[in-house]
Amino acid sequence: METICISIGKNDPVPDRSDVRILPVYALKGFSFSSAVPVEEEERPRKTPYGLMINRLFREEELGEVAAMLERETAQQAEVLYFADPAVLSLAENFFRKKLIYRPETLLACAGDVSFWLDTGIRGVSLSPVITVQETEEILRKCRNCEVMIHGKQLLSVSARKLLSAYQTATHGSFDPASISLYLEEETRSEKMPVKETEDGTMVFSGRELECFDRIRAFQMAGAMQYMIAGEHMSPKDRETVIGIYADLLHGRECRSAIGEYRRSHPDCTEGFYAEKTIL
Numbered sequence: 539m540e541t542i543c544i545s546i547g548k549n550d551p552v553p554d555r556s557d558v559r560i561l562p563v564y565a566l567k568g569f570s571f572s573s574a575v576p577v578e579e580e581e582r583p584r585k586t587p588y589g590l591m592i593n594r595l596f597r598e599e600e601l602g603e604v605a606a607m608l609e610r611e612t613a614q615q616a617e618v619l620y621f622a623d624p625a626v627l628s629l630a631e632n633f634f635r636k637k638l639i640y641r642p643e644t645l646l647a648c649a650g651d652v653s654f655w656l657d658t659g660i661r662g663v664s665l666s667p668v669i670t671v672q673e674t675e676e677i678l679r680k681c682r683n684c685e686v687m688i689h690g691k692q693l694l695s696v697s698a699r700k701l702l703s704a705y706q707t708a709t710h711g712s713f714d715p716a717s718i719s720l721y722l723e724e725e726t727r728s729e730k731m732p733v734k735e736t737e738d739g740t741m742v743f744s745g746r747e748l749e750c751f752d753r754i755r756a757f758q759m760a761g762a763m764q765y766m767i768a769g770e771h772m773s774p775k776d777r778e779t780v781i782g783i784y785a786d787l788l789h790g791r792e793c794r795s796a797i798g799e800y801r802r803s804h805p806d807c808t809e810g811f812y813a814e815k816t817i818l
Contacts, residue, residue: 540788541764542781543589543618543685547575550769552585553778558785561617561764563589569607570594571696571741573718573734574770582612589618593641594738595698596623605629618661627658635659639685643693644668652681662763667692671753671812678760686757688750689780690768691732692810695742702735721745729806732771743771749807751797754787776804 541559546552552562562585565572570591577583577590590613596604607613608629620641621627630638640646640655641664655663662683665674678684702715713720721730722742729745750757754765765784769777779800786793801807 540758540785542767542784543764544767544769544777544781545572545574545591545690546769546777548577548581548583549575550777551774553774553781555781555785557789558781560781561587561589563591563618563620563766565591566607566612568738569604571693571738572770573732573741573743577612579607579610579612582615586615587617589620589639590616591620591641592626593620593622593643596625601625601629608634620664627660632659636661639664641685642666643696647673649677649680652677652684656681656683664766667748668811670814671756671809674812675756675760678757678762682761683763684761685764685766686750686762687748687766687768688754688757688784689748691746691771692744692748692768693741694731694744696739698739700735701740702733744810746806746808746810747771747804748810749801749804750809750812751783751787751800753809753812754784755790758788 539559541561543561543563545563548564553560564583565574565576567576567578570576570593572591604626613619616637618639619637620639622642627638638660639662640660644666646652646663647666647669652663662685664685665677667687674686702720705711706713706715715735718734720733722733723730731745732743734741767780783793783796783800
């Protein structure tokens, strides 16, 4: 059965399907870059099985905290843990490596990268969504245990600094840096890119919604291990609708009407960098 992973907040409902396996992935507070409401270190998610995002980059003085986190029940009971910092791999016991999925966002972009990380004995890798569909399919054909991002707003930029707070101080702005309703807009584009500041830093997300309805079957045929949906910026209804469409597509069912309706109600949908000339 195909697996669709979906990143969500700790209190978000998890869509239920019998024809695909849905794995909710939660951000772990203090250890992740995510706009989702995180779970605490000692707070096991109610929905099991589950995955955890521990995708921050860590300073040397934080490594003791990372090692301790990996020993706690919340991490031990997780089916998968997404990481971006190689320090996580070095701290993980050998048996624990089979839980790890390397997810460095925009960095994992060729078969050589993938093979290097898979040779460390980890569960898999999550391919960069900023390469073309042709490059993605080539990697999938050459390397197994690869996850592909198929839907949602991509994380485009991360800073360990609190940039919104710094901007507010410099401009004497009246906005709340902790607001979940803040956007950035470039002078030459109309897209509103969600921006969020947490105690760990600042994140900027794409203003467009990645959508791979026309690509999912090609990814499946090329050998994708599983698929990732970034569900943090989606409503519960949209998450359920999107997963239903992908489930139907993975099983070869006809769903042109559902796709058309979703696209009409979400005009900001795009195939993202998959349909663009490579930027790497």
